[in-house]
Amino acid sequence: MRRRSFSKGWSYLAGAVALAAAEVAFLVTFNSAIGLTAPLAGMAPTWTRGLPGGARWANAGLLFDAAIVAGAFLAAFLAGEFRPRLRVYRPRVLALALLGGLLMGIGARLAPGCNVGGVIGGVASFSLQGWVEAAFVIAGAYLGTRFLAGRG
Amino acid sequence: MPEYRLDTVGDVCPVPLLRVQKEARRLGPGDLLVVDIGQPRTVRNILDWAAKNGYATEVAPEAHGTWRLGLRLGGTGVAMDVGKAGR
Amino acid sequence: MPERTGSGPLARYAVAIALLPGAFAAIWAAAGSFQLAAVWVIGLSTGFAVQRSRFCFVGAFQDAYLFGLNRLASAVVALTALASVGFAVVQSVRGGVASADLMAALPPGNIFPVGLHTAVGGLLFGLGMALAGSCALTTLTRIGEGAAVGLFALGGLVLGGAAGRRLTAWWTAHVGAGAVVHLPTAVGWPLALVIQGTVLGAALYWLNRGRVGDSDLRIDESRGD
Numbered sequence: 001m002r003r004r005s006f007s008k009g010w011s012y013l014a015g016a017v018a019l020a021a022a023e024v025a026f027l028v029t030f031n032s033a034i035g036l037t038a039p040l041a042g043m044a045p046t047w048t049r050g051l052p053g054g055a056r057w058a059n060a061g062l063l064f065d066a067a068i069v070a071g072a073f074l075a076a077f078l079a080g081e082f083r084p085r086l087r088v089y090r091p092r093v094l095a096l097a098l099l100g101g102l103l104m105g106i107g108a109r110l111a112p113g114c115n116v117g118g119v120i121g122g123v124a125s126f127s128l129q130g131w132v133e134a135a136f137v138i139a140g141a142y143l144g145t146r147f148l149a150g151r152g
Numbered sequence: 153m154p155e156y157r158l159d160t161v162g163d164v165c166p167v168p169l170l171r172v173q174k175e176a177r178r179l180g181p182g183d184l185l186v187v188d189i190g191q192p193r194t195v196r197n198i199l200d201w202a203a204k205n206g207y208a209t210e211v212a213p214e215a216h217g218t219w220r221l222g223l224r225l226g227g228t229g230v231a232m233d234v235g236k237a238g239r
Numbered sequence: 240m241p242e243r244t245g246s247g248p249l250a251r252y253a254v255a256i257a258l259l260p261g262a263f264a265a266i267w268a269a270a271g272s273f274q275l276a277a278v279w280v281i282g283l284s285t286g287f288a289v290q291r292s293r294f295c296f297v298g299a300f301q302d303a304y305l306f307g308l309n310r311l312a313s314a315v316v317a318l319t320a321l322a323s324v325g326f327a328v329v330q331s332v333r334g335g336v337a338s339a340d341l342m343a344a345l346p347p348g349n350i351f352p353v354g355l356h357t358a359v360g361g362l363l364f365g366l367g368m369a370l371a372g373s374c375a376l377t378t379l380t381r382i383g384e385g386a387a388v389g390l391f392a393l394g395g396l397v398l399g400g401a402a403g404r405r406l407t408a409w410w411t412a413h414v415g416a417g418a419v420v421h422l423p424t425a426v427g428w429p430l431a432l433v434i435q436g437t438v439l440g441a442a443l444y445w446l447n448r449g450r451v452g453d454s455d456l457r458i459d460e461s462r463g464d
Contacts (some may be wrong), residue, residue, distance in 0.1 A: 001302045006195050006211035006219050010183065015292025017316050020362015022285045022323030029277050030367075031333070033326075033349040034285070036375045041389075041400025042391070046349070060275060063266075064282040065379055071286025072383025072448025074258050076217070078251050079291075081192050083217025086387035088162035095165070095402045101378070110410065111360025112351055113372025114375035115296040115368070118361070121317075124331035125348025126324035126330070126418035126431055131438075132353050134359040140365020141300045148369060149170060149305060164372035164388060166301040173306070191386065193293040201306050215384060 007079065023124060033121025036065055037108035154183050161190035161218065168194045169201055176207065186224040195219050209226060259283060289380045297368045297377065309446040316446065320439045327432065346421060354417025356410050371395070
């Protein structure tokens with residue numbers, strides 16, 4: 001094994017630069033910021049609507065989400081960090097993940113957008129919606145974190 | 153020199169570090185806290201927190217995607233051999 | 240004993256080649272579309288970068304709020320600032336693009352209507368991501384790392400998404416669709432850039448307050464980042 005200890009990986013700032021580059025590359029290609037949650041709700045994401053060929057783009061959103069999973073798998077696999085895991089999770093952790101996912105799914109349609117599509121993509125697009133969503137996502141995270149940390 | 157154990161492999165952030173934070177308060181000089189971790193982000197999270205709060209740490213990979221982290225009060229370069237810690 | 244499974248050098252290269260150039264070429268050939276292949280490449284790079292940098296939006300908030308670790312939150316602000324610069328250039332160069340939704344010319348980007356729905360939706364999303372321990376992006380990357388807990392969050396996103404579509408349709412009909420506000424269109428580019436720069440700059444300053452001369456900083460830095 002090459003790996004003697006834990007690799008911290010890239011710096012957070014390098015991650016930020018890479019994500020910003022992905023956002024801008026996406027904007028240049030699709031005239032839209034990245035969106036992740038619309039295809040999970042069975043919708044064609046807004047970024048596919050202006051593209052030539054119409055209907056055949058309906059599943060491109062799912063392809064993008066799948067590509068993110070594949071990219072994380074590739075990175076983890078190459079670093080020797082990939083490990084399929086299910087049985088270690090207690091029911092409470094799985095239930096919270098399901099509940100949290102449900103709330104995120106509803107919120108992401110209403111707001112609209114997740115952290116990537118609504119907040120980062122919205123703020124970077126100079127859209128007021130992005131700023132308002134950012135403020136309320138932080139407020140929601142504050143409530144959820146207090147609950148998790150047992151602070152009421 | 154007691155050795156405390158914590159298994160966070162089935163936990164999701166921020167629970168692992170919350171548990172480590174709580175356990176670490178019990179540490180006296182020379183005591184060792186051994187934490188099993190299953191998420192790379194969690195390892196980094198605990199390392200950053202430990203560095204900021206003056207704990208010495210050492211990480212040994214257990215298997216793919218699994219790490220064992222040793223934590224002691226103060227100082228740096230404390231030999232822990234966490235990889236060999238009893239299980 | 241530590242178990243060491245799979246991933247010899249050969250397996251690593253095979254997976255890397257299959258995922259990147261292989262899939263890129265396959266998609267381009269099958270769909271005859273460069274853009275569809277670009278979907279794959281940008282998505283793959285995004286997932287790769289998030290896994291390697293241990294980037295996490297939930298972690299950014301929780302590290303700062305619970306543990307006084309502000310570095311990840313600073314990186315999120317830096318990401319927003321960097322993307323804003325790139326978006327400002329693209330928006331100024333390209334100007335308005337026809338939007339099927341609003342029948343109005345909007346600059347490129349995610350410029351959605353703002354209203355009470357944004358507040359409620361954002362609150363629900365923030366609450367959900369804190370409980371699940373991952374947002375949509377990190378749910379996907381955790382699944383890539385093999386963490387099946389991510390599949391539960393993904394299932395929630397799918398079910399909640401279906402419910403959210405109905406709720407949004409109801410909301411639009413009975414409460415209102417809100418208004419689209421693109422700041423540079425409303426107040427002009429110079430003022431919009433000043434506002435954006437000031438808010439993001441203030442956030443960065445606030446997150447890094449007290450860092451200079453902080454003895455923790457030296458230890459922190461010596462670990463590398």
